[in-house]
Amino acid sequence: MVVVFAIILAALALFATEPVPIDITALGVMVTLMLFGPVTTALADAGLLAAPVELVTPEQGISGFASRATITVLAMFILSAGVQRTGVVQILGRKIAELTGDSESKQLGAVIGVVSPISGLINNTAAVAILLPMVTDLAHKGRTSPSKLLLPLSYASMFGGTLTLIGTSTNILASELAIDYLGRPFGMFEFTALGACVAVVGTVYLLTVGRWLTPARIKPEEDLTEEFEMGEYLTEVVVREDSPIVGSTVQEALQETEFDVDLVQLIRGDEVFLEPLAPKTIQAGDVFAVRTDRDTLVDLLDAEGLDLVPEATVDEAELELAEGPQNLVEVVVAPGSFLVGESLASTNFRQRYDATVLALRRGGELVRRRLDRMELRVGDTLLVQATSDSIDRLNNNRNFIVAQEVERPDFRESKIPVAVGLILSVVGAAALTPIPIVVAALAGALGMVVTGCLKPTEVYDSVQWDVIVLLAGVIPLGLAMQTTGGADFLAELVVLVSGTLPVLAVLGLMYLVTAVLTNIVSNNAAVVLMIPVAAQVATDVGASVFAFILAVTFAASTAFMTPVGYQTNLFVYGPGGYRFTDYVKVGAPLQLLFAVATTLGIAVLYGV
Numbered sequence: 001m002v003v004v005f006a007i008i009l010a011a012l013a014l015f016a017t018e019p020v021p022i023d024i025t026a027l028g029v030m031v032t033l034m035l036f037g038p039v040t041t042a043l044a045d046a047g048l049l050a051a052p053v054e055l056v057t058p059e060q061g062i063s064g065f066a067s068r069a070t071i072t073v074l075a076m077f078i079l080s081a082g083v084q085r086t087g088v089v090q091i092l093g094r095k096i097a098e099l100t101g102d103s104e105s106k107q108l109g110a111v112i113g114v115v116s117p118i119s120g121l122i123n124n125t126a127a128v129a130i131l132l133p134m135v136t137d138l139a140h141k142g143r144t145s146p147s148k149l150l151l152p153l154s155y156a157s158m159f160g161g162t163l164t165l166i167g168t169s170t171n172i173l174a175s176e177l178a179i180d181y182l183g184r185p186f187g188m189f190e191f192t193a194l195g196a197c198v199a200v201v202g203t204v205y206l207l208t209v210g211r212w213l214t215p216a217r218i219k220p221e222e223d224l225t226e227e228f229e230m231g232e233y234l235t236e237v238v239v240r241e242d243s244p245i246v247g248s249t250v251q252e253a254l255q256e257t258e259f260d261v262d263l264v265q266l267i268r269g270d271e272v273f274l275e276p277l278a279p280k281t282i283q284a285g286d287v288f289a290v291r292t293d294r295d296t297l298v299d300l301l302d303a304e305g306l307d308l309v310p311e312a313t314v315d316e317a318e319l320e321l322a323e324g325p326q327n328l329v330e331v332v333v334a335p336g337s338f339l340v341g342e343s344l345a346s347t348n349f350r351q352r353y354d355a356t357v358l359a360l361r362r363g364g365e366l367v368r369r370r371l372d373r374m375e376l377r378v379g380d381t382l383l384v385q386a387t388s389d390s391i392d393r394l395n396n397n398r399n400f401i402v403a404q405e406v407e408r409p410d411f412r413e414s415k416i417p418v419a420v421g422l423i424l425s426v427v428g429a430a431a432l433t434p435i436p437i438v439v440a441a442l443a444g445a446l447g448m449v450v451t452g453c454l455k456p457t458e459v460y461d462s463v464q465w466d467v468i469v470l471l472a473g474v475i476p477l478g479l480a481m482q483t484t485g486g487a488d489f490l491a492e493l494v495v496l497v498s499g500t501l502p503v504l505a506v507l508g509l510m511y512l513v514t515a516v517l518t519n520i521v522s523n524n525a526a527v528v529l530m531i532p533v534a535a536q537v538a539t540d541v542g543a544s545v546f547a548f549i550l551a552v553t554f555a556a557s558t559a560f561m562t563p564v565g566y567q568t569n570l571f572v573y574g575p576g577g578y579r580f581t582d583y584v585k586v587g588a589p590l591q592l593l594f595a596v597a598t599t600l601g602i603a604v605l606y607g608v
Helices: 002-017 022-045 068-085 088-100 104-121 124-141 147-160 169-182 192-207 209-213 250-256 294-304 349-353 388-395 413-432 437-450 456-462 465-484 486-498 503-520 523-541 545-557 567-573 580-605
Strands: 234-239 262-268 271-273 287-291 306-308 328-333 355-362 365-367 381-386 400-402
Touching: 002 022, 002 465, 002 503, 002 523, 022 465, 068 088, 068 124, 068 169, 068 413, 068 437, 068 456, 068 465, 088 104, 088 124, 088 413, 104 124, 104 147, 104 192, 104 413, 124 147, 124 400, 124 567, 147 192, 147 209, 147 567, 147 580, 169 465, 169 523, 169 545, 192 209, 192 545, 192 580, 209 580, 250 262, 262 355, 294 306, 328 388, 349 355, 349 388, 355 388, 381 388, 388 400, 413 437, 437 456, 465 523, 486 503, 486 523, 503 523, 503 545, 503 580, 523 545, 545 580
Parallel strands: none
Antiparallel strands: 234 287, 234 306, 262 271, 262 287, 328 381, 328 400, 355 365, 355 381
């Protein structure tokens, strides 16, 4: 038991600090648990240990990969991608924009009203990834700060995900774990009434107190260069006839210069060129839009034989002269992206995507100098200039979330009824027939391919493999807690601390402990650790095991207080320009409100 707690503490520290991605930490936990038996057996045989200690068998260790929860989540990613490819969300976004206009209240109400039910039908993480561009465009068109809409988008997706079993990976995982204690999984709509109650509470909060507390970190600018405050970092220069770079290619000129400068676009006569600029041979009279700071610009002009273009203004309109209508976009580094921990230089971002990064926003921090060597993190927002084809490639790449709507001719709008029908069929089959949710979800995923909503080559790209590995890695940790008595020990500790508190208060305590843990580490890790404890606490105090497991499930599904508590919070961190403290200021009152609403809701609806 002591060993298991040591592994748990080490895992929690790694989850919280993320020196490596959390899915790799989970994989490390799984391997450590499986290795412990053989290693201690060898030590015991050598006389260095009294007796071997086995935490989990190899079969138990890899059981997470065969878990119904893991497979169901995988299938839900595919189902979500099938819906996304039809363009139905984009159509919905255009309709909303027409109805809300420039009213912030209507925009906020529309965002919450759309994302909540959608998050109940498809994975809420996928729902935010799909809706984020729509909400950003809605803010720009309505002259509203995107900061006022994006945090509510994340929060509403979380409490929307509590409406059904398939709303979050947390619900699905909790349902699988509950079988050991309840003898059955959760039903599709078993906690919908409770989810609806907390959704109403959350909606009222976000439209009133939450709206007042949510800061407008980003000014509502229509021009992205103004939003990223690029005025002093973008200008145009013309190549003089005596310039030493005449006759060189752009690649040679950039390699030989020591200055922190990017050549953004080339204007030659009536033609405008974007990336790839590297093979272009520089001619006298060429005009380059450049990204650099004022001090560097002075040295650059003298050294490279360049002149400033008089009264040049490099704004979004200027940067979209090449082919239009969209060459400048915000791109968010997604969870699981290969860019995390790397830099633009180490990944050859410019050459790989034929795109130039002009600035980076990390929360409330704007970076516009020396971008190439900066280590990237999840949620970083890049201001990118590229051709429409390159932007489309970025939009199709699961390593990124393009935070503006991209006009795409390949949406399969004719498949909208089919995709929506498949989602409803999965929900109906799981709720009304003996078909298990894992079977229904897999059948629906297959249906997306068979009916042409998804191409076979798109299936694997639609899955967030980091989430799958995370689930598979943390499930054995829960097994180890059970088999070694760790869950019993923690349960006794909770009962001892709660003393003579009434059962309802103990239920609320379980919610709060899980909520705090979830805001520090992964929601899935929190539910794996806390469900065995909750079940044992319920048994010890003579309460409903279902009620306590449900409290843990809801707490792990709604982490409002930190950007790292839930993936959707990270999605909006950069695009919203938020600070860490914004999540505490807006999320802490909501978390406490949900602690009360969830506890009382469980007591009234299900009993304790």
